[in-house]
Amino acid sequence: xxxxxxLEIWVYLAESPLLGLTLTLLAYIAGVRCYQASGGNPLVNPxxxxxxxxxxxxxxxxxxxxxxxxxxxxxxxxxxxxxVAFAVPxxxxxxxxRALALPMFVGVLGGVLAGTASSVVLARLLGASxxxxxxxxxxxxxxxxxxxxxxxxxxxxxxxxxxxxxxGIIGASFGTRxxxxxxxxxxxVKGIAMGLNAHGIGTxxxxxxxxxxxxxxxxxxxxxxxxxxxxxxxxxxxxxxxD
Amino acid sequence: xxxxxxxxxxxxxxxxxxxxxxxxxxxxxxxxxxxILLFVFLLLFRKVPVxxxxxxxxxxxxxxxxxVPAGAGVILHLKRIGSxxxxxxxxxxxxxxxxMAVTALLMHWVLxxxxxxxRV
Numbered sequence: 001x002x003x004x005x006x007l008e009i010w011v012y013l014a015e016s017p018l019l020g021l022t023l024t025l026l027a028y029i030a031g032v033r034c035y036q037a038s039g040g041n042p043l044v045n046p047x048x049x050x051x052x053x054x055x056x057x058x059x060x061x062x063x064x065x066x067x068x069x070x071x072x073x074x075x076x077x078x079x080x081x082x083x084v085a086f087a088v089p090x091x092x093x094x095x096x097x098r099a100l101a102l103p104m105f106v107g108v109l110g111g112v113l114a115g116t117a118s119s120v121v122l123a124r125l126l127g128a129s130x131x132x133x134x135x136x137x138x139x140x141x142x143x144x145x146x147x148x149x150x151x152x153x154x155x156x157x158x159x160x161x162x163x164x165x166x167x168g169i170i171g172a173s174f175g176t177r178x179x180x181x182x183x184x185x186x187x188x189v190k191g192i193a194m195g196l197n198a199h200g201i202g203t204x205x206x207x208x209x210x211x212x213x214x215x216x217x218x219x220x221x222x223x224x225x226x227x228x229x230x231x232x233x234x235x236x237x238x239x240x241x242x243d
Numbered sequence: 244x245x246x247x248x249x250x251x252x253x254x255x256x257x258x259x260x261x262x263x264x265x266x267x268x269x270x271x272x273x274x275x276x277x278x279i280l281l282f283v284f285l286l287l288f289r290k291v292p293v294x295x296x297x298x299x300x301x302x303x304x305x306x307x308x309x310x311v312p313a314g315a316g317v318i319l320h321l322k323r324i325g326s327x328x329x330x331x332x333x334x335x336x337x338x339x340x341x342x343m344a345v346t347a348l349l350m351h352w353v354l355x356x357x358x359x360x361x362r363v
Contacts, residue, residue, distance in 0.1 A: 024315075028308045047307050051314040058318055065318050072312035078302065079309045081253035083274035084260070085299040087281035088291055100350075102357065107350030115342020119334050126330035132323065136334060140342060143313045145272045158316050159323065163335065165314035170339045178340055184347045189354070193347035197339055204307040218303070220346075225275045 014063065020071020027053040040208065042176060045169045047201055079144050082200070086222045089215040096188055097219070104192060108223050111196050115140050116232055120241060130241070135159045137236055139167040141228045142199040142221060149229050153236055164199065171198020172205035191216025196224045249298025256281045 013019050030053055031046030038044040058068055069076070090097070097104075116137055123133040135155035138146035143164050150160035175198060179190045187210050194202040195217030203221050207214030236242050260277030263269070269276065285291060291299075317324070324331060 024311055025308075028311050047310055047314060050308075050311045051317065054311070054315040055318050058315070065316060068315065069312060072315070075309055076312040079313075080257045080274045080277075081250065081298075082302045082306060082309055084253045084256045084277040084281055085302050087256075087278045087285060088295065088299045089303070090278075090282055091285040091291065094286075100354075103350040103353035106353045107346045110349040111342050111346030114345035115338055118341050119338035122338060123330045123334040126333055128327050128330035128334070132327050132331065133334075136331070136338075139335065140339070143310060145275060147313075148272050156320075159320050161313040162317040162320055162324075163331070165310050165317075166335055167339050168310065170336055171343060174340060175343055178343055179347060182344060182347060182351075184351055186351070186354070189347050189350045192350060193343045196346050197342040200306045201310055207303075222275075222278060226271060226279065229271055229275075 014067065017071035017074065020068040021074055022071075023054060023057055023068070024050070024072045024075050027051075027057075042173045042205060045173055045201075047165060048169050051165070079142070079200075083142060083144070083225065086218045089218040090222055093212075093215045093219060096216075100188060103189075104223075107189075107192060108196060108220070108227065111193065112140075112224065112227060112231060113235060115197055116228075116235055117239060120236065120239065124241075131156055132159070134236070134241060136163055137232055137241075138228060139163045140197045140199060140224055141232075142225050145225050145229060149232060152229075153233055153242060165201065168198045168201025171202040175202060175205065176209065187213040188216045191218075192220040192223075195220025195222075199224065245294045245297040246301070247298075248294035249292075249296070252292070252295050253277075253281075253298055253302075256284075 027050040028046060031049035034049050035044045035046045058065060119136045119139060120133050123136050131154065134153050135150055137153060137155065138149040138160055141149060141164065143161055146160050146164045147157040150157045171194060175194050184190055191206050191213040194206045199221045203214060203217040206217035233242065256277040257274050260275070260280060261273030264271060264273045264276050
């Protein structure tokens with residue numbers, strides 16, 4: 001096989017979605033292997049490792065992100081049905097859901113307001129531009145929802161996607177330590193706080209702690225996904241960030 | 244086959260959610276509406292169909308994977324992140340942990356208050 005033939009194969013593959021899709025799966029598997037090899041250290045986040053591997057591959061091969069995404073979109077698309085799927089763990093926790101209605105209402109409302117307002121105000125005070133700060137506002141919502149809200153309030157949807165993932169990684173990496181520090185032991189409370197603030201990535205981490213914490217984290221994520229788009233725009237205009 | 248039936252189930256609910264959200268110009272995204280509709284369906288049906296679980300489990304077990312493509316989009320924003328990394332990183336860390344602490348503590352306090360009121 002001469003180098004011209006190899007080049008032709010590369011040109012063909014670079015245009016097809018096969019490469020982007022395969023790269024996404026392999027990078028993620030590598031991330032999970034690293035996480036397992038570390039003995040389940042939450043700081044070794046599989047998503048962060050996969051993203052770094054993909055970025056390096058794209059940069060080294062000179063491939064545009066759009067070309068990569070043509071393949072990766074098949075994985076990205078599954079975020080939709082996965083969001084719908086959260087109804088199932090939610091339903092399975094119905095008993096505790098009823099018992100926890102009031103604490104959940106108070107915690108969720110306070111958490112959404114505190115997390116959103118502090119992110120935007122802090123970023124602005126530290127010198128971030130307005131569109132960067134606005135892109136931060138939906139950071140605790142799950143990706144497809146956050147991107148929609150970002151567009152609606154005048155942020156940059158693709159920057160928001162990155163900030164959402166970073167938020168999830170921070171929550172998944174440090175959340176359990178924070179709860180230990182605050183002496184919170186109830187899996188339901190920890191789960192809601194995790195999912196509400198660190199969406200799906202935090203929820204994946206919560207499922208590793210216990211199925212109970214995972215289910216409540218799924219619930220927290222669902223509550224943020226539902227309540228977030230309803231109150232975040234009003235909160236921002238109250239804070240004077242929207243015209 | 245069960246898996247396919249389950250996927251068709253999830254996609255159908257997402258589709259209905261998407262249509263309702265657009266038809267009535269709701270601020271709630273289609274998949275979230277789909278989740279709420281599926282939840283209502285489960286409340287009425289009173290159990291989780293086997294086909295549905297066989298699609299839900301693999302999806303939720305590999306949830307982190309689904310965030311990878313959007314996360315790799317960081318490559319489009321390296322310039323902006325490079326010039327605004329300090330406010331971004333500080334705000335992400337502090338506000339995420341602050342939001343978590345407020346949620347957990349408020350829930351914890353209300354639960355304690357409810358317990359005490361229950362005993363008196």
